[in-house]
Amino acid sequence: MKILVANLGSTSFKYRLYDLSGDSERMLARGGFERVADHAAAIESCLAELQTGGSIASERDLAAIGLKPIIARGITGCVRMDEPVLQAMEAYNGLAPAHNPPYVNGARLFARRLPSIPVIGLFETAFYQWAPEAAMRYAVPESWHRQGVRRWGFHGASHKYIAERSAQLLGRPDVADRVRRLYVDGPATPVQAPELRVVSCHLGGSSSVTGIRDGLAIGNSLGMSPQSGLPHNNRVGDLDSFALPFLMRTTGMSLDEAERQMCKEGGLKGLSGGMNDLRDILAGIARGEAGPRLAFDVLVHQTRHWIGAYAFELDGLDALVFTAGIAENNPEIREAICARLDRMGIRIDPAANRQAARGREAVLSAPDSPVRILVVPTNEELVIAREVKRFLER
Numbered sequence: 311m312k313i314l315v316a317n318l319g320s321t322s323f324k325y326r327l328y329d330l331s332g333d334s335e336r337m338l339a340r341g342g343f344e345r346v347a348d349h350a351a352a353i354e355s356c357l358a359e360l361q362t363g364g365s366i367a368s369e370r371d372l373a374a375i376g377l378k379p380i381i382a383r384g385i386t387g388c389v390r391m392d393e394p395v396l397q398a399m400e401a402y403n404g405l406a407p408a409h410n411p412p413y414v415n416g417a418r419l420f421a422r423r424l425p426s427i428p429v430i431g432l433f434e435t436a437f438y439q440w441a442p443e444a445a446m447r448y449a450v451p452e453s454w455h456r457q458g459v460r461r462w463g464f465h466g467a468s469h470k471y472i473a474e475r476s477a478q479l480l481g482r483p484d485v486a487d488r489v490r491r492l493y494v495d496g497p498a499t500p501v502q503a504p505e506l507r508v509v510s511c512h513l514g515g516s517s518s519v520t521g522i523r524d525g526l527a528i529g530n531s532l533g534m535s536p537q538s539g540l541p542h543n544n545r546v547g548d549l550d551s552f553a554l555p556f557l558m559r560t561t562g563m564s565l566d567e568a569e570r571q572m573c574k575e576g577g578l579k580g581l582s583g584g585m586n587d588l589r590d591i592l593a594g595i596a597r598g599e600a601g602p603r604l605a606f607d608v609l610v611h612q613t614r615h616w617i618g619a620y621a622f623e624l625d626g627l628d629a630l631v632f633t634a635g636i637a638e639n640n641p642e643i644r645e646a647i648c649a650r651l652d653r654m655g656i657r658i659d660p661a662a663n664r665q666a667a668r669g670r671e672a673v674l675s676a677p678d679s680p681v682r683i684l685v686v687p688t689n690e691e692l693v694i695a696r697e698v699k700r701f702l703e704r
């Protein structure tokens with residue numbers, strides 16, 4: 311079954327083609343385009359590349375298009391991206407202004423271009439459907455809650471991948487099986503004792519931490535919008551809600567300008583004085599600059615804050631997992647996050663941490679560390695392809 315997974319940014323288009331049948335999972339092709347002005351043209355180029363490369367003979371070989379949409383009013387999980395779903399996404403465009411519109415547009419373009427091929431989306435909020443209500447509520451009036459003012463959690467495809475893969479690596483096929491079947495069977499699949507307690511740290515262009523008990527998310531540091539939680543590359547992360555009216559009243563800043571700065575001038579960029587990529591921040595630290603040092607330290611502090619919160623909720627940890635562009639690639643930040651946690655049972659092996667090769671799974675914990683520390687490269691596209699296949703088989 312050939313499934314084309316498309317990753318749509320406001321000016322980018324990346325794709326991977328998977329062939330999934332039985333237990334076999336093969337990636338047949340991957341590619342992408344930057345500085346895309348017209349997603350329709352990018353779709354044409356993608357289809358042409360797949361045919362020229364021989365991974366499909368014709369468009370009819372595609373069983374489905376898989377997407378990773380962010381958020382929609384009243385809808386989550388793995389669903390067909392029909393008009394009511396797209397309209398429910400548009401209702402929440404304001405929550406994900408950089409992310410929702412390209413997906414709505416892209417889904418419509420795919421439907422128009424390939425009308426007989428289903429377009430299926432796995433919402434980034436899907437993994438948190440079973441998180442405890444107390445973890446997902448804001449203390450707002452009930453009428454606000456009914457408007458959707460609550461924590462949703464994002465990065466669901468990535469954290470679900472980590473939940474399944476870490477269970478396999480920790481010798482818990484029962485938990486991995488539950489995670490695999492989650493969006494089809496719900497959390498009903500029984501698992502054995504003892505509980506498996508994992509914290510997953512996805513640190514990349516956007517970052518979040520998730521606590522996972524027996525394969526189920528107990529919450530996520532991202533709240534109502536993908537602008538919350540940890541500081542992101544340009545996006546602000548958690549901010550006291552009274553900061554915004556205070557700033558606007560005091561400086562006369564407009565709402566649109568405040569929103570723009572929270573999305574484009576905040577996060578690591580705001581803290582460091584203009585750098586939004588950890589590689590530039592590390593270079594700034596090496597030059598002895600204060601802003602980059604602060605950005606690094608705030609990201610470490612916030613990550614530890616959330617790890618601590620979930621480790622407490624989970625009554626301890628079996629594994630701490632690092633994933634995504636920053637956490638997979640940078641040993642310094644992993645070491646800083648794990649520093650001075652000996653009495654929590656978190657003991658990193660500095661040599662193993664430094665030797666961990668990019669793009670590879672690795673164990674970073676010292677042999678005597680009660681908590682296993684792992685690097686697991688995430689694979690969101692594969693999660694989407696798998697869920698699309700299950701959706702079509704249902």
Ligand code: ADP
Nearest residue numbers: 513514515516586587588589634635636639640
């Ligand atoms: P996205 O959230 O955009 O999908 P990724 O998970 O790919 O992002 O992470 C991208 C980020 O990872 C970059 O912005 C950069 O900060 C960081 N990064 C990528 N490669 C390295 C590296 N070799 N060393 C340190 N940081 C890196």
